[in-house]
Amino acid sequence: MKAFQFQNLLRVGTVAAALALSGVAAQAQPEGHGHRGGPAAMAPGGGLFGGHIGHMLDVVNATDAQRSQIDAIFKAARQDLSGQREAGAKLHEQLAALYTAPNIDAAAIEAVRQQMGAQHEAASKRMSQASIDAARVLTPEQRAKIAEVAKRRHARMAEHRRPG
Template sequence: MKAFQIQNLLRVGTVAAALALSGVAAQAMPGGGHGRHGGPDAMMAGGPLGGMGGFGGHMLDLVDATDAQRSQIKSIFQAARQDLSGQRETGAKLRQQLAALYAAPNIDAAAIESLRQQMSAQHDAASKRMSQASIDAARVLTPEQRAKIAALAKKRQARMAERAEQRR
């Protein structure tokens, strides 16, 4: 096998293994990988407004969200979680298939690439659904509440960046 082919195979293998491991780690998280604590208030990390698009229970406290707003937002993320619940089993099957391909006596790069594409499509669909849930939740809040969440998220990101810099 040529050196280029070996490097290519190693790259594909590294990406596929990383995808498989990240999927296993996500499934090991409470709530199947839907945020740091698995609850509806920890659903989506890293959105433009912070965790769960900025709609975590703590953030809702800080912007004085009404009970009606909290209820609506909770319902939005519960519906999204329900929509995505079937993907856990599919993802687990894909990861099992990937592990079997890597354990085979001969590496089938085409089959591994096909699984990678399927896993990527599944991740993209989940990301799209959660993005829509964040948009729907943002529409429940007033512009002032959203601005306050964005400002708080910006401060939080700055603190996290500062801590990361201190560790270097």
């Protein structure tokens, strides 16, 4: 029984990670782009969905209602994080200015690095919550199917990375 519970925990964790990675990547996607036109459908950079959360929702035969709910979840998360993009850009500009200054101020660079880390942590936490919320929209069978597809894709990617 304990092994079964552990396997289920791993499956749910894999799904949450897959949704989180796709959601984080999707947060930068402009409104109205992606598979089926949904705002959270496209995940630039791939993640575990190979670039398309919409594709994974196709794989699990997600209903229109599920798609709509998941799109709304990630849209809300993106809106929550929208102000962070500008703040992040300003931090990057500050860092560039610090590195190009006549004298390198290590303490100031470290302070900006810490601010950037805190911002990334906040974004990660928000997208993780969105992923949990999205996972709850899917059935256990759908989450297991996503975990299975993600596991196969991960194995294929690992195979390609092996030295020949």
